[in-house]
Structures are given as structure tokens and as C-alpha cells.
Amino acid sequence: xxxxxxxxxxxxxxxxxxxxxxxxxxxxxxxxxxxxxxxxxxxxxxxxxxxxxxxxxxxxxxxxxxxxxxxxxxxxxxxxxxxxxxxxxxxxxxxxxxxxxxxxxxxxxxxxxxxxxxxxxxxxxxxxxxxxxxxxxxxxxxxxxxxxxxxxxxxxxxxxxxxxxxxxxxxxxxxxxxxxxxxxxxxxxxxxxxxxxxxxxxxxxxxxxxxxxxxxxxxxxxxxxxxxxxxxxxxxxxxxxxxxxxxxxxxxxxxxxxxxxxxxxxxxxxxxxxxxxxxxxxxxxxxxxxxxxxxxxxxxxxxxxxxxxxxxxxxxxxxxxxxxxxxxxxxxxxxxxxxxxxxxxxxxxxxxxxxxxxxxxxxxxxxxxxxxxxxx
Numbered sequence: 001x002x003x004x005x006x007x008x009x010x011x012x013x014x015x016x017x018x019x020x021x022x023x024x025x026x027x028x029x030x031x032x033x034x035x036x037x038x039x040x041x042x043x044x045x046x047x048x049x050x051x052x053x054x055x056x057x058x059x060x061x062x063x064x065x066x067x068x069x070x071x072x073x074x075x076x077x078x079x080x081x082x083x084x085x086x087x088x089x090x091x092x093x094x095x096x097x098x099x100x101x102x103x104x105x106x107x108x109x110x111x112x113x114x115x116x117x118x119x120x121x122x123x124x125x126x127x128x129x130x131x132x133x134x135x136x137x138x139x140x141x142x143x144x145x146x147x148x149x150x151x152x153x154x155x156x157x158x159x160x161x162x163x164x165x166x167x168x169x170x171x172x173x174x175x176x177x178x179x180x181x182x183x184x185x186x187x188x189x190x191x192x193x194x195x196x197x198x199x200x201x202x203x204x205x206x207x208x209x210x211x212x213x214x215x216x217x218x219x220x221x222x223x224x225x226x227x228x229x230x231x232x233x234x235x236x237x238x239x240x241x242x243x244x245x246x247x248x249x250x251x252x253x254x255x256x257x258x259x260x261x262x263x264x265x266x267x268x269x270x271x272x273x274x275x276x277x278x279x280x281x282x283x284x285x286x287x288x289x290x291x292x293x294x295x296x297x298x299x300x301x302x303x304x305x306x307x308x309x310x311x312x313x314x315x316x317x318x319x320x321x322x323x324x325x326x327x328x329x330x331x332x333x334x335x336x337x338x339x340x341x342x343x344x345x346x347x348x349x350x351x352x353x354x355x356x357x358x359x360x361x362x363x364x365x366x367x368x369x370x371x372x373x374x375x376x
Contacts, residue, residue, distance in 0.1 A: 079179040082195065083170035085216030086209070092116045093215055096248065097188070097239030098128075103232045104337035115244045122249045134252055145251055150258045173312040176200055176282040177207075185210045187219040188236040197313065203280045203361045204314050205231065205338060215241055223338040223356065231338040232356075264292045270307055271372070275320055278368035280361055283309040283316065291319075309355075316355030318365060324350035331366070333359055342366040 077085065096113040109128040114121060123137040134145045144153040182194040192210035199206050210220040220235035268290050270276065279285070286308040304321040324345070331344040340362040343352045346369055353366045 079174055080170040082179065082211075082216070083168060083173060086211055086218060087168050087216075089212070089216035090218065091121060093217055093241065094244050095217060095239060095241045096244050097236045099234060100237055101234050103339075109237075113244050113248045115246065115249050124249050124251075126252060136249070136251055143251075145253065145255065145258075147253045152255055152258050152260045154260060154262045168312040170312075172282070172284075173197070176204065176311055177313065184213075185220075188239050190219065190239070192219045201281075202226065202358065203282070204311060204357060207313060210235075212241070217241060225358070265289045265306075268305065270305060270320075273305055274372050274374045275305065276370050276372050277307065277318060277365060279309045279316070279365060280311075280357075282311040283314075284311070286310055286315075314356045316353065316357055316362070316365060318369065319350075319352040319354070320346075320369065321350045321352075323348055331363075333363065335359060347371050 094115045097111070099110050099112055101108045101110070108130070111126045111128060112123070114123045116122075120139055121137070124134065126134045132147050136143045136145065140156050142155045144155070145151075146153075177197040177199055180196040180198060182196060185192050185194045187210045190212065193213045195209045195211055197207040197209070206224045206226075208222040208224060209218050211218055217239070219239060220233070222230045223232040224230055266289060268288055270288050288305070288307045290303050291306050292303050302321070304319050306320075307318045309316045309318075331342065334341045338356045339354065340357055340359045341352065341354045342359070342362040342365075343350060344366050345351070349371065351366055351369045353362045355362060
């Protein structure tokens with residue numbers, strides 16, 4: 001542990017290490033349709049949190065390798081080279097270990113195995129607490145396995161788990177964060193380089209990383225607020241870097257005969273759908289899409305627009321559900337660890353903003369969403 005202990009927040013949902021935190025990956029944005037999906041069935045924000053974290057980084061971009069950084073000694077790396085090395089290690093390094101995730105008042109543990117054969121990365125994450133579940137990534141496809149339900153949920157372009165970032169262009173990140181080095185720490189029995197990414201404005205949180213000096217693999221990552229309190233922490237308790245047995249990348253259970261559900265979405269443009277919003281400075285658009293809510297074959301299928309933005313470290317998702325069920329028009333705000341969720345009505349639509357940003361940032365995004373009537 002590098003910083004102060006994580007602070008408990010209002011229970012607004014949880015940001016999983018992977019998209020398999022719950023069998024309903026993309027439930028309705030309202031609690032009546034899937035009350036079991038989260039800890040608070042009374043809030044209209046609660047279900048929106050869980051789909052967000054499967055979708056927030058759903059179109060993450062792999063960072064190109066940095067040939068110059070690979071041969072540099074840690075002390076000689078530039079700020080850009082450090083960020084390139086960190087992201088390259090997370091995407092193209094073979095390793096295995098156990099990760100503990102501390103978010104607010106919740107602690108979860110998973111084992112992770114990643115193998116890179118020089119062309120393609122494969123990954124398996126297996127949860128060690130709560131209902132058994134697992135996700136398998138191969139190329140651009142992610143399979144979430146739920147043995148008790150005998151069910152597989154398939155997504156394309158799903159989020160990369162810790163220790164990767166969602167999407168990073170180092171030069172752009174450094175325009176909004178200052179990289180500071182703080183000597184050597186120790187995590188999982190190994191020495192690591194301590195690096196802070198300090199925000200240059202109040203629109204985003206800061207990060208403290210403990211990174212393997214040789215490979216750039218993040219052994220620990222903390223999200224901190226402007227009072228240097230730890231809001232979220234992910235860390236290896238043990239880690240082995242190097243080749244992995246290919247058999248350890250296979251599912252833990254035979255899935256023959258299981259129900260397979262494929263998540264459906266189509267690319268779109270908010271403007272073409274009659275909507276507009278203004279993201280904070282430094283946040284660029286990753287995707288705009290139509291998400292089909294609920295399970296396939298639902299009696300009353302509904303859909304929502306989704307826009308995903310990132311500054312390279314933090315990610316924010318905006319959901320717009322037209323013709324949403326009537327509810328209180330009052331703006332709602334919830335926080336849990338590093339996650340903020342804001343929900344408000346715009347006309348007959350429900351707008352929900354969920355992301356790893358301070359409340360003022362989420363509120364500014366929500367307030368910027370406007371409906372622009374389309375004229376023939």
C-alpha cells in the first residue's frame with residue numbers, strides 16, 4: 001500500500017476488473033428491469049453503472065510499441081517512454097498472478113493469466129470470491145462465463161483489464177497530467193518504480209503507479225483525489241513475468257450445451273440521432289453506438305445511445321435512453337470510490353453519465369447534453 005487506505009463512498013455500483021462482474025452485462029438503465037444487478041435497487045443510476053464498465057472501454061486502442069523505450073534503462077526513460085512502456089507491457093507481455101481490487105468498501109480477488117505469442121494476446125481472468133465467473137479474451141472477442149447459469153456472454157472489443165489503461169496517447173496524456181517519479185517501492189515482493197500522474201486541472205483524478213522497472217508492468221495502481229486519498233486500488237499480491245502454459249488460458253469449465261448470448265450494438269452518431277454534448281477538455285471520443293438493452297429475446301426490447309470518451313487514463317460513458325420510463329426529474333448523483341454517476345431527464349429521455357471522474361466533471365457532461373430536433 002503506497003497511499004492512504006481507500007475511502008468508502010456511497011454505494012453506486014462497482015467498477016469490475018473485467019466485464020464479468022454480473023451475468024447481465026448490459027441491463028436496462030432502470031432498476032425495475034434487473035433489480036439484482038447491483039447493490040441499490042432504489043436508484044435509477046444503479047443499473048447504468050454496471051453496463052458502463054463493460055462498455056466504457058469497449059473500443060480500447062492498443063498502443064504501438066516504442067522501440068527506443070525498450071532498450072532504455074529506467075532512469076533514462078523520458079516521460080513519454082515510461083507511458084509507452086507501461087502500456088506495451090500490459091498488452092504484449094506474458095504473465096500470471098493474483099490481483100486484489102479495493103474499491104470503496106469492497107474487496108475482490110481474481111487470478112489472471114495473459115499469454116502473448118508474438119502475434120495475438122490471450123487472457124483469462126478467474127474470480128476467487130462471489131459467484132463463480134470467468135472471462136476469456138482472444139483477439140477482439142471476450143467471452144464471459146457463468147457456470148451456475150450455464151451461460152456465455154460474448155462481446156467484441158471488450159475492455160482490457162488491469163494492468164492496461166483504456167486508451168493512451170502519451171503526448172496527449174501528458175498535456176493533462178504531470179508525470180512525477182518517486183523512487184523505488186515494493187509490491188508483491190518485488191521492487192517497483194513509483195510514478196505519480198498528477199492532474200493539471202480539477203476535471204480528473206490523479207494516479208499513483210508502482211511499475212516493474214525492467215518491463216513496465218504495473219504491479220499496483222491507485223486512483224487518488226485532490227486530498228491524496230486513495231479512492232480505488234488494484235494490485236498484484238503475486239506475479240510471475242514470462243511464458244505461461246497455454247492450458248492455463250483455457251476455460252475452467254466445459255461449455256458445450258451452454259446458452260450463448262451475443263451483445264448487440266451498432267455504430268451511430270449522436271448528432272444524427274438528434275443529440276449533442278460537450279466533453280471536458282482533453283477527453284476525446286472513442287465510440288458512439290446504439291446499445292440494445294436487456295437480454296436477447298426480451299419481450300419488450302429497448303435501446304439506448306451510448307457515447308464513450310477518454311483522456312487516456314479516465315473513461316466516461318454517457319447513456320441516453322429515449323422514451324425512458326417516467327421518474328423524478330430531479331438530477332441524481334451517486335459516488336462509489338472513484339466512480340461518479342449522474343442521471344437527469346432531458347425531455348422524455350433519461351441521460352446517465354458514469355465514469356472515473358470527480359462529481360463536477362460528470363455533472364458538467366450531464367448538463368451539456370441537449371436534444372437537437374431534426375428537421376426534414
